[in-house]
Amino acid sequence: MTTYTATVTVRLKNGVLDPEADTTHHALERLGFELEGLRSADRFEVDLSAENRVEARERANEMAERLLANPTIHDYNVEVAER
Amino acid sequence: MTVAVVQFGGSNCDRDAVRALDHLGIEAERVWHADGLPDDVAGVILPGGFSYGDYLRAGAMAARAPVTEEVRAAADRGVPVLGVCNGAQVGCESGLVPGAFTTNADARFHCERAHVRVERADTPFTQAFDEGQVLKLPIAHGEGRFEADDATYDRLVGENRILFRYCDADGAVGAANPNGSRGAVAGLIGDRESVAVLMPHPERATLPQLGPTDGAGILQAFA
Numbered sequence: 104m105t106t107y108t109a110t111v112t113v114r115l116k117n118g119v120l121d122p123e124a125d126t127t128h129h130a131l132e133r134l135g136f137e138l139e140g141l142r143s144a145d146r147f148e149v150d151l152s153a154e155n156r157v158e159a160r161e162r163a164n165e166m167a168e169r170l171l172a173n174p175t176i177h178d179y180n181v182e183v184a185e186r
Numbered sequence: 187m188t189v190a191v192v193q194f195g196g197s198n199c200d201r202d203a204v205r206a207l208d209h210l211g212i213e214a215e216r217v218w219h220a221d222g223l224p225d226d227v228a229g230v231i232l233p234g235g236f237s238y239g240d241y242l243r244a245g246a247m248a249a250r251a252p253v254t255e256e257v258r259a260a261a262d263r264g265v266p267v268l269g270v271c272n273g274a275q276v277g278c279e280s281g282l283v284p285g286a287f288t289t290n291a292d293a294r295f296h297c298e299r300a301h302v303r304v305e306r307a308d309t310p311f312t313q314a315f316d317e318g319q320v321l322k323l324p325i326a327h328g329e330g331r332f333e334a335d336d337a338t339y340d341r342l343v344g345e346n347r348i349l350f351r352y353c354d355a356d357g358a359v360g361a362a363n364p365n366g367s368r369g370a371v372a373g374l375i376g377d378r379e380s381v382a383v384l385m386p387h388p389e390r391a392t393l394p395q396l397g398p399t400d401g402a403g404i405l406q407a408f409a
Contacts, residue, residue: 175278
């Protein structure tokens with residue numbers, strides 16, 4: 104078994120309204136920053152042991168499918184690194 | 187035979203739901219989620235609140251609690267199931283109904299009375315009304331914006347599964363949409379007409395002491 108950290112990034116699908124990001128965008132502008140866009144995402148770092156990288160990725164994918172992301176509004180991606 | 191109002195940590199409309207049903211002469215009791223549903227359950231309400239502190243997403247944790255599998259099984263047997271507010275979010279997260287309720291378009295919490303139009307009057311939850319009738323119901327949510335992708339939304343409309351849409355006092359849908367919901371959807375039904383979720387609170391509009399009582403007709407589904 105090898106220890107891995109699977110990093111799951113969950114973000115809203117393109118086209119899904121993100122009122123929190125819009126609010127943050129406006130707050131940055133109020134502080135005088137110039138920006139053209141802002142998106143937010145959630146990042147989960149999952150420590151796990153697996154036989155290999157493929158298995159670690161499969162398990163993290165399933166976590167995203169079943170809980171971490173809501174497929175109605177979210178896309179996600181998984182990156183796996185040895186810990 | 188009793189209606190189970192499922193109480194999660196962070197539910198806060200469970201007592202209101204039981205009291206509203208009591209007022210209508212419908213036997214109901216609060217059921218702690220870990221205790222599971224009673225065997226002779228006659229109906230299920232997933233009440234409003236902030237189950238599990240809205241961690242991850244509103245309703246996400248409660249939707250994966252073991253009792254939710256029991257609720258799904260009861261729904262499949264034809265037991266009426268109603269998700270209200272946080273319960274509606276749980277309903278979407280658990281797949282009892284399609285779509286998602288997420289952050290209001292203006293990113294604000296809305297606590298007010300809203301008008302909704304009855305889109306179909308042939309379900310247990312709307313049989314007390316006429317199609318097109320305008321109800322006045324309390325809303326209180328920060329994540330009530332209904333979202334669904336094009337295919338899902340078109341299917342819901344095609345299958346006539348929208349139960350309520352936000353509207354103005356005259357029933358016009360369009361400008362009046364407090365949370366920016368797609369299609370102004372305030373409530374919808376699941377695969378069966380006996381499963382419904384809605385963001386407005388019928389249990390807060392049932393006791394005459396509290397003002398309008400339009401919610402009573404919705405809760406009559408459990409009579």
